[in-house]
Amino acid sequence: MSKIGRSNSKVSVGAVAYLNARPLIFALPQFLPEAEIVVDFPSRLAVGLAAGRFDVALIPSIEYLRQPGLRIASDAAIACDGPVLSVKLFSRVPVERVQTLALDEGSRTSAALAQILLAERHGLRPRLQPLPLDAAPTDSTADAMVVIGDRGMLAPQEDYSFVWDLGEEWCCWTGLPFVFALWAARSHVEQAPLDEALAAARDEGIKHFAEIARRAAPEVGLPEADCLRYLRDNLEFHLGPRQHEGLERFYELARKNLLG
Numbered sequence: 354m355s356k357i358g359r360s361n362s363k364v365s366v367g368a369v370a371y372l373n374a375r376p377l378i379f380a381l382p383q384f385l386p387e388a389e390i391v392v393d394f395p396s397r398l399a400v401g402l403a404a405g406r407f408d409v410a411l412i413p414s415i416e417y418l419r420q421p422g423l424r425i426a427s428d429a430a431i432a433c434d435g436p437v438l439s440v441k442l443f444s445r446v447p448v449e450r451v452q453t454l455a456l457d458e459g460s461r462t463s464a465a466l467a468q469i470l471l472a473e474r475h476g477l478r479p480r481l482q483p484l485p486l487d488a489a490p491t492d493s494t495a496d497a498m499v500v501i502g503d504r505g506m507l508a509p510q511e512d513y514s515f516v517w518d519l520g521e522e523w524c525c526w527t528g529l530p531f532v533f534a535l536w537a538a539r540s541h542v543e544q545a546p547l548d549e550a551l552a553a554a555r556d557e558g559i560k561h562f563a564e565i566a567r568r569a570a571p572e573v574g575l576p577e578a579d580c581l582r583y584l585r586d587n588l589e590f591h592l593g594p595r596q597h598e599g600l601e602r603f604y605e606l607a608r609k610n611l612l613g
Contacts (some may be wrong), residue, residue: 358507362540366390367398367410370536371502372580374411374556375429375440375565377536383557384550394459394486395534402537407496408546410540413462417537418604418612426538427551429591432528437520438587439505442467443490443513444497454479455495458486462533467499468594469606482601495591502571506583520587529599533607555590564605 366385368378370392379585381390391407399416401407402423409426417423440463444451451471456464471477490498492509500517509516516543523531538544558565566580573580589596 364388364408366595367407367412368392369395369398369411371395371439372565372569372583373502374534375556375569376562376584377411377429377431378392379554379561379565381554382549382558384554385547393569394432396459396461399450399461401506402539405539407539408542409536409551411534412537413460414532414535414600414603415462415607416467417535418486418607420537422540423537424540426452426536426542426544427548427591428592429536429551429555429590430532430596431488431534432443432530432532432589432596432598433520433524433587434519434520434589435521435524435535436587438583438585439503440466440499440501440515440518440519440533441505441510442470442497442499444515444517445513446496447509447514448475448477450531451475451477451479451496453482453497455484455493455498457484457499457501459507460499463519464497464499465611466523466603467517469603469610470519470522470526471604473609481498486597499530501555506573506579507611523525523599523603527599527602529602530589530596531603532592532596532599532600559590 358552366388395413398410399412402410402418484493515566520531562584566577570580
């Protein structure tokens, strides 16, 4: 595999710490041995990529639409074609009464998806509030809260009027998969070697679901078996034709409801 990135410089990679991203990064040092790999929240990775801190990053899919000049690097991604388990909307009131919505500050794609579903299906445009990274849903006074990642998989700490699995809601409504995150690269990074490395790391990572689940279970706070089922049964890691179709539908609705 040829050298990747700029001359006299390591390629800088922004990766995600959540369980759903671990199959993509588990073997990344093996296939990008010279890379500097920085792990952070998805929203921070998007900021870092925009600022030039990273050459390639696993960013929220909405940020690929918002940031010109990027390209999708490889067909490795985080997607679902049904319930995703780790991206939830919790509501204290019936859907028609949702007036305020707290958005997990770790996410941008899930925040956009929740707003699109509320607007398109129920004609709602609630006032938005932040849900800080170190806050629990119970800390928010909003009518509804979007919670993502490992904390989205934990059992609710209060009774809610309804709970949406946002992946399931999207797939049932559109009949298409939903792409939560994808690898995006800046234009100076040599394309073929990087894309090959990211895809190869994904292929190797999915062979190690059991090991990833075993390591992650104590950190996530869930049984090892639940972590394994989540990786194996709820997530997709390939960006194929149907995932691209779902992504384009999402972008169409984002332009209409959020970027217009």
